[in-house]
Amino acid sequence: xxxxxxxxxxxxxxxxxxxxxxxxxxxxxxxxxxxxxxxxxxxxxxxxxxxxxxxxxxxxxxxxxxxxxxxxxxxxxxxxxxxxxxxxxxxxxxxxxxxxxxxxxxxxxxxxxxxxxxxxxxxxxxxxxxxxxxxxxxxxxxxxxxxxxxxxxxxxxxxxxxxxxxxxxxxxxxxxxxxxxxxxxxxxxxxxxxxxxxxxxxxxxxxxxxxxxxxxxxxxxxxxxxxxxxxxxxxxxxxxxxxxx
Numbered sequence: 001x002x003x004x005x006x007x008x009x010x011x012x013x014x015x016x017x018x019x020x021x022x023x024x025x026x027x028x029x030x031x032x033x034x035x036x037x038x039x040x041x042x043x044x045x046x047x048x049x050x051x052x053x054x055x056x057x058x059x060x061x062x063x064x065x066x067x068x069x070x071x072x073x074x075x076x077x078x079x080x081x082x083x084x085x086x087x088x089x090x091x092x093x094x095x096x097x098x099x100x101x102x103x104x105x106x107x108x109x110x111x112x113x114x115x116x117x118x119x120x121x122x123x124x125x126x127x128x129x130x131x132x133x134x135x136x137x138x139x140x141x142x143x144x145x146x147x148x149x150x151x152x153x154x155x156x157x158x159x160x161x162x163x164x165x166x167x168x169x170x171x172x173x174x175x176x177x178x179x180x181x182x183x184x185x186x187x188x189x190x191x192x193x194x195x196x197x198x199x200x201x202x203x204x205x206x207x208x209x210x211x212x213x214x215x216x217x218x219x220x221x222x223x224x225x226x227x228x229x230x231x232x233x234x235x236x237x238x239x240x241x242x243x244x245x
Contacts, residue, residue, distance in 0.1 A: 033082035065141065118200070173229045
């Protein structure tokens with residue numbers, strides 16, 4: 001992401017560069033608002049894996065995804081007032097175009113970086129086929145969840161919270177442009193290892209972090225993340241490469 005900076009907001013609406021934030025309470029409502037949707041999502045993954053080990057067939061658990069997305073949406077709705085950074089879409093056309101381009105780049109990396117050493121464990125993926133035919137309702141639910149809900153939930157946790165919290169516990173006062181290399185590197189590594197395609201995950205995390213620090217609005221990585229997930233979903237359905245889902 002080496003192009004010349006395109007500020008996503010005007011000089012009058014960009015957040016002023018603030019001094020390093022002082023430490024604040026370790027856990028407060030703003031923290032829970034960003035952690036609980038993410039933890040809910042992870043909990044459903046744990047439940048899914050546990051049920052598979054108990055002998056449930058993968059096809060019997062496909063609708064668990066809808067419950068997972070629904071639960072995440074409930075938490076996002078409950079805490080919406082805490083997400084003040086999302087109450088206005090502040091991306092300029094140039095910044096939005098850059099975010100979309102970054103999302104497409106992430107897609108290209110994601111479907112190509114799958115050498116054995118780049119993969120942690122195995123992923124069965126999400127196969128919406130029923131009796132040899134694609135269940136389009138399952139596809140629609142999966143695509144909508146991945147493109148519309150997951151980017152908001154993950155960017156609120158990884159970029160809005162964790163990236164800035166590593167810099168200072170009073171994270172809401174931290175200017176994204178001033179988080180520092182240590183916080184960025186830690187977040188990128190952890191984000192990568194959240195995914196079985198860990199190298200692709202790290203590169204995606206680096207792209208999303210760069211967008212957030214550059215444009216200083218969470219809408220930039222959310223848009224890139226949404227484009228990447230939506231494009232991946234379309235590619236998966238078109239090619240039948242269900243392992244990437």
